[in-house]
Amino acid sequence: MSLVTDTEPALIALDWGTSGQRAWLLGADGGILAARSAGRGLLTTTEDVDLNDPGAREAAYESAFRKTCGDWLTEFPGLPALAAGMVGSAQGWADSGYRTVPARLDFSSLVPVTHRDGVLHLVPGLRIPSGAHPGDVIRGEETQLVGVLETFGGPGGSLTVVLPGTHSKWVRVEDGIVTGFTTAMTGELYGLLITNGILARTAADPVADDEAFSRGLTAGRRSRGLATEAFGARPLVLDGVLKPASLPDYLSGVLIADEVSHLLHDNDIRVVLCGADELCRRYATALADRGVEAIVLSEEVTARGLWRIATAAGLLEDRLERTLKP
Secondary structure, X not given: OOOOOOOOEEEEEEEEOOOOEXXXXXXXXXXXXXXXXXXXXXXXXXXXXXXXXXXXXXXXXXXXXXHHHHHHXXXXXXXXXXXXXXXXXXXXXXXXXXXXXXXXXOOOOOEEEEEOOEEEEEOOEEEEOOOXXXXXEEOOHHHHHHHHHHHOOOOOOEEEEEEOOOOEEEEEEEOOEEEEEEEEOHHHHHHHHHHOHHHHHHOOOOOOOHHHHHHHHHHHOOOOXXXXXXXOHHHHHXXXXXXXXXXXXXXXXXXXXXXXXXXXXXXXXXXXXXXXXXXXXXXXXXXXXXXXXXXXXXXXXXXXXXXXXXXXXXXXXXXXXXXXXX
């Protein structure tokens, strides 16, 4: 069924992660009619909840859902709703499970949870089982991948998708099939180092310093070891080479360069970055430093991915049929 441009709401879509929510009200063509964010992630939602009590956990998630989307649920009764992220984890509203890689990004099988206004459908994550090497998991970023492929107009060819964040993902896609991925906890390491320990005591309130970031990229490529290069920020400040307020950008450069050095492969010809603007800018700079010109997409492709998943799962059929009737 072909889609039409229309402003009538067709879907409530959520990216519900560990620390927050992003919610979109989407039209029949997948366009964003309204968007909002809230700090009601898994940690906040379950902060005072006994996770071993399923009823209490479910009530907490339903309350958080209504606080974020209650007005949409009231104004547009019966509107389909879809969520991805940690809301579908073992500590979430319900466990939506994982699909084992290699996997095609169709996600036609969703996990429904009922609430007083209807049903919220949860998207499963992706996993690589542990064997001789540790496995890996994706929970939430799979919707970004769907959105990236939708933006490119099809799944053809090889693609490396880099999703910067607290836990950055490097995903390899072949003709629409996820063949593998790797997680780097670069963002989390940065947060820990810049708020705890000796570097936190050395740094001052950060100011944007692209020169310090570039210096950090150079240091991160030197292969003396991440722990060694990270500590190098301290003597640079003590010797007056680096301002305390520039230490955060220097450290960011060191960490991102180390990540890129280990995870970028020679056959990564088409590289797509998708995420927050500033993070993508930093990663694009690091990749360009290695001779790779990445394509940068807005993190709003997550909404597009959720809409595409809902369409493939048949959640929007009734809405689209009503829209298309003369």
